Amino acid sequence: MARIAIDLHGGDFGPSILIPSSFQFFQDNPHHHGVLVGQSKSFRSFVRQCPQNIEFIDANPLGDEASRPSRLLRKTGTSSIETCFRMLEMQDVDTLVSAEHTGVLLALISKYGQLHALINRPVLASWLPGLNKSTLMLDLGASYFANHEQLLAYTAIGIGIKKSQTNSPAVGLLNLGTEQFKGPPELRLADAALHKWSDLNYKGFIEASSVFKGDLDVIVTDGFTGNSVIKSAEGALDLTLSILKNKLNHGVFSRLLAFWLKQQLKSSLKKLDPRLSNGALVCGSNLQVIKSHGNARGKAFYTAIERAASAHSGQYTTSIWVQLDKLFDELA
């Protein structure tokens, strides 16, 4: 059983959109317990249909601090997201789902949690769709740059998360080419260290073109690149779907033939959309936080809550910490 806090005010949509997704999740999963945090006037109309395993807590939306998260560090706030973090800190909940800005989540993790000694800044990890299996990729933009020790820490985090599913996760390091002499110094240093890392199923450098092949368990990269790779794939997919749409709407013959096919293709291609694989783990601290996309709604927000539940049952936070400790000893 996971006790899951849900911040109703992060993201683009707010409570009226996030509450129905949450209700659905907790109805489907009666063994989990939900704590929905938001303005009482926003959830009042929902209380009557509320599943028994959900409680509401009244708190205000975050104000201007969203654009200047450092302000959050100075005084105790009463916002919904800060209320959630206080519950996490007090262990009143096990895990938290929020669509709040990354900057806000990072600030509050440093305020209420504790980072592992190897981590300067939390790391964003998420699951990419792939042909064979889904791949965990990190960092996805919590930092802009990663030196070689941070890249090693990301690897430890990735292994920590994947250990619950597979004994010896296959790891790749993203670079411009697969040859060992390629790439900037921090990547070549990390590559050399990973080759020596005992018990690691390390596959060496990989290129961004094979990110979606699904033959790896963990892909390690700096946040700027990781974020760009995912968004580029989203853009390419959007372009593909709009070309499909144009093509299939052109001419009566085509429209008739295509009607049935269109549905089929659309749903297959939609599966690839990184946006529907919603819910990134904010890793490297003692608090378990899942960041939902700001524009996630319906099934996508539901998926983020699912991630939170499986992160708790998989004991990701502890498992990550164990791997980081191991790396700490290796580097000492």
Add this chain to the structure above:
Amino acid sequence: MARIAIDLHGGDFGPSILIPSSFQFFQDNPHHHGVLVGQSKSFRSFVRQCPQNIEFIDANPLGDEASRPSRLLRKTGTSSIETCFRMLEMQDVDTLVSAEHTGVLLALISKYGQLHALINRPVLASWLPGLNKSTLMLDLGASYFANHEQLLAYTAIGIGIKKSQTNSPAVGLLNLGTEQFKGPPELRLADAALHKWSDLNYKGFIEASSVFKGDLDVIVTDGFTGNSVIKSAEGALDLTLSILKNKLNHGVFSRLLAFWLKQQLKSSLKKLDPRLSNGALVCGSNLQVIKSHGNARGKAFYTAIERAASAHSGQYTTSIWVQLDKLFDELA
């Protein structure tokens, strides 16, 4: 009329594949002149069918230097690619197409050419497919990192190339988000400078998800990110095509319905493939060099020769130099 040198030994395939593409191009474009450089035994069997506007020059393939390009700097080589560069230097040809490794091309540009004072290292620029129009993106991997002055130089190069087609090219700078406060310092410095740049149609930060929208003329980024963004899109497209293929081969009903549709979709989607938009301009020196993909053949290699011809007729090299001079004065 452009005098175009073609290095027959760069890339994965060699003369027997590259010669037919070249023949086709010069047959279709009898006003251009081709100089094909490679081992005589490799082109001997082709000489009889050779179009009149093509001549062959005998030279050896490059040896081990491909993996250690610095060796090329020490002594005068007799390889096909170095022969091409000597012709470029002596102005016996106007432009060069080669599928040689980027490192080799960069070394030989510094040996036989002259870089503009603002450029430390040549810059790779290429055209991305898009819904509305094709977009020029740079750098695509000649450098790993770019400081803010390099990003400004990339902008000047992009404008230089696009000026021949459009009076006021729309420029975007790739970042993790569109807000001005986002991103690493070099991007924020470049953004601030570009906003002040007179006569520039600057659209601010853009995210990798809008790279393929085709609403910009020039997208500026560092080489590591640019390379990753393109390869990620290639990977996403491959995945999409293989899902399409699986879906459409599944079941008799589907196969019958889909036969005609499949051809249509495939050709439309293929158009998006960055690989078919082959031929990157290696910019920032007084020599005009087009880099073909190592795995380009047939229509793709043909496209690279087309790029060389239009780079010459568009006077890209001079136009880039003019824009870099302007920037030099602006920064002085």
